[in-house]
Amino acid sequence: MLLIGLGVGLILELDRSAYVTQVAAAREQPVPFSHKHHVGGLGIDCRYCHASVEESSFADIPPTYTCMSCHSQIWADSAMLEPVRRSFGTGRSLRWLKIHDLPDFVYFNHSIHVNKGIGCATCHGRVDQMPLTWLANPLKKELRIADFKHASLKSAIRNPKFGHR
């Protein structure tokens, strides 16, 4: 019985392990996009590309057009950006690997969190320091409970200044 208990405990713990959640694992993408360069280096705001984060449940993945608004001029001949130009030329989308993949039964709304004063880095970590994007926190229940127990966030949520839109 003890053995079974240990086994079940091990399995539950394994489910939270970095191997399964793939926390801090930089994954290969169709284009090696660096948030560190674009956000940390150039200082582009998150919302320039993730445009709907303040008004929608979904933060938005930028269309190829957003990339080309700069890269038709800058690094326009770069071999690294060939998939972007091909996508723009053929009209076929880039297929990015989803790093932050919540289970399908979870409804998460970005806008309510951002509008109530919870910044991107609270959950996503220092994306401005990530050369390739990785998962900073396993998006499990523990993280959400820990965040909402945080006193400063509690006061931010209670603050009447941040009313419903």
Add this chain to the structure above:
Amino acid sequence: MRDPSNDNPPALAEVRERLRKLRGQQYWHAIEELADSSRFHRFLEAEFPQQARALFGAVNRHQALKVMAASLALGGLTACTRQPDERMVPWVLPPEEVVPGMPLFYATAVPFNGYGNGLLVESHMGRPTKRVGL
């Protein structure tokens, strides 16, 4: 191939010896009757330790339930895999006024009975889900 008659363990030899003396209906009714000697038990235990226990130890309800519980508990193991990878496929050229994740309401018209009838349509990422009017 070894000749099995050559190096029989003592227990089997003894059983054979016993059977040789018997005739007709005297042989044996069941294998348990024949095997029910302490020497045979010892031989069986030495040869197949686990089977001997299953054969001569009592299989009770408790043990059966234990085995079933273990299979039930381990049945959940099939869910212990990594989440499969998913791809995100954004637009190349975004359509105007669509905010991903938010419904888009627009006014349109359909011809009906020879008239153009006004409609208000709710659509999610280009898929209409509700229309008001008509």
